[in-house]
Amino acid sequence: MSALTLEAAAPAPAPPRSGLVRTVLRLHRAALWIWLAFVAGTAGLLLWLLGPGADTAQRALDTYGYSGLIMAMGSADEYSSRFYYADTLLTVGSFAVALFAGGPLIARELETGTAQLAWTQSVSPVRWLAAKLAVPAAFVVAGTGLLTLLYHQLWTAHGNLLIAGIQPRALYFSLGPATVAAPLLGLALGALIGLAVRRTLPALAFSGFAYFLVYAFRGNHWPFQGRYQAPELHSRSRAITATGARVADPDCYDDKACLAKHHVVGFSREYLPSSDYWPRQLLETGVLLALTAVAVALAFGLLRRRAATG
Amino acid sequence: MSSTSTAPAVALEASGLGKRYGRQGAALEDCSFRLPAGRISALVGPNGAGKSTLLAMAAGLLRPTSGTLTVLDGAPGEHRDRVAHLAQNKPLYPQLTIAETLSMGAELNPARWDAACAARIVEQGGLDPKSRIRSLSGGQRTRVALALALGKRPELMLLDEPMADLDPLARHELMGTLMADAAEHGTTVLMSSHIVAELADACDHLLLLGGGRVRLGGGIDDLLTAHTVVTGRGTPEDLTRRGHTVIESRTAGRGLTALVRRDGPVDEGWATEEPSLEELVLAHLRAPAAPALLTPSTTPAPQAVTA
Known part of the structure; x- marks a missing residue:
C-alpha cells in the first residue's frame, strides 16, 4: 500500500527493474559462473549416464538378466553407483544455495554495510531483498529444473539397471518438483537467517544446519508421508525366450549353457513405477513451497522492522 | 500556525526522536531540531553521541524507536532517490572495479545519475577506472564513495566522517569539490566530523549532539x-x-x-x-x-x- 502511494506521489520513477537485476547479477558474478558450471557438469554426467555410460550395464541385463547386474560383470554394477552421483551433486548444490543465501547474498552485505549502500541509492530495502531473492531463485529453478528433467528421463530410460534396495526407492520418490522446491527453501531459509544474524560466519553455520534439517526430512521421512513399503526383494526381471514368451528368470546367473537350455534369448526388467509417486511428490513439494513462503514472509517482515522502508 | 510560505524549506526535521539499541541504552533521546534547506551543517558531538545513528535514520537505514523524523517532506526512506548517505566505513563492493561501481550508481539511480560528475571526481584522484575497489587505499575508497554519493545529484547529503581517511591535500580538494557542488545545486549537507577547524571553513550551520539531544543548533554566525x-x-x-x-x-x-x-x-x-x-x-x-x-x-x- 505504501508502494502505491509512493508511486503516485513521487515524480521521479523508481529505477527500472532491469537496472537492479543487472546490479545483482554483477555483484554475484562469481557465484553465477559456479552455478552454471555445476549445472553444466551435472547435466553432462546425466547425459553420459543416459547414453554411453549405460551400455555395459544394459548389455549385462540383456544377456544375463538381473543376475548380470549384481554379479559385477565389468562395470555393470558400477553403473548402479554412478547413477546416484548426480543425486549427490544435486544435494551438494542445494546445500551450496542455502549457504550462499545465508552468507554472501545477505549477511555479508549487512555486515560490511554494502546492503546499506544499496539502500541509499534509489532502491528501497524491500525491492533490494526482492531482487536478491528473485534473481538467484530464477537461476536455481532453471538449473535444478533442467537437471531434474534430465534425471527423470534417465530414470525412465535406465531405472531398470539399478540394483533393487532402499536407495533406488528413496531416489525415485524424491526426484521431481520437490527437487526444485528444496533449494528454493534453502535460499529462503538462508536469506532469513542472514537477515536475522547479520554476520557472515554464524549465518553460514546456521544456514547449513537449517538446510541439513530439510535434507534429513527429505526422501520420505516427512511425518506426513508415513513410511513407504519395505523394499521388495523381487527383481521384477523377466526372461524372454526364443518364442518371445516372457517367463520367470531361470536363475542361470552367467551360465550360458543353462540359458541356452532354457531357450532364453534376452531379459526385460521394469523397476519401480509406483502409483504412489505423484501423491508423495506433490505433497512434499507443497510443504516445501509453503515453508519457503513462510521464510520469505518472515524475511521481509524482519527487514521492514529494521529499516525504514518507503 | 498555518504553513507560512515565507519560512525557508526544511530539509530535515526531528521531533522527540529517539533510538535505543537493545539494552545498551539510548543513542538518541528526545532529540528535536530542524535543518533548513540549503544549509551546510556540521554535526559534532563526542564519540557515541548518536551522530551516525541520526544520519543512518535520516537515510532510512534504521527505524527510530520513538519520535518522528521528516526528510525532504517525507518519511525517512520515502525519497531515497534524493538523499545521499556516506557511511563512516565507506562500504563499497570490493569485487567490483571503479567503473563497475559507477555503472551500478547509474543503474540504481537512473532518474538522477550524473555520470560526468561522478567520473570527474574519480579522475581528479588519478584513479584508474579499471582497478578493483579491493585494491584501493582507504582514502581512494572514500573518493569513489563520494563520487557515488555526488553522482546521484542528491538534494540532501548525509556524510558521516567523510574526510577521515584522506590526506590533507585530498581532503582540501575533495571538500572544495563537495562545497562547490553543494553551492551550485543548493544541496543541503549534514556532515559529521571531529575536526572542528575543518568544519568552520566549510559549514554555515551547526548541530551539536550530546546526551542524546541537540545541545546547540543554528547558523554558525x-x-x-x-x-x-x-x-x-x-x-x-x-x-x-x-x-x-x-x-x-x-x-x-x-x-x-x-x-x-x-x-x-x-x-x-x-x-x-x-x-x-x-x-x-x-x-x-x-x-x-x-x-x-x-x-x-x-x-x-x-x-x-x-x-
Missing part, C-alpha cells in the same frame, strides 16, 4: 554572536547575576576567562571577544550540563504541523 568570551576580574556568579549563562569558566592568572551566552551587553569591566567555532564547541563539549540553545530557524515546528 548566529551561534557565535550569541556567545562571548569574557576576561576580567570577577566570579562566574557576577556574570550569572547579570543574566548571562556561563557555559565554561576558568581562572586565568589573577582573573577569569569565561565563555558566556550573553543576555544583553556585558559589563564594562570585562574584556570581550567573539569565540571561535572550536572554542564554542569545546566549551559545550566540556560542559554537558549547559542549557541547550537552538536558534529559531533550527527549532522544530510545533507537533501539530509535523504530524
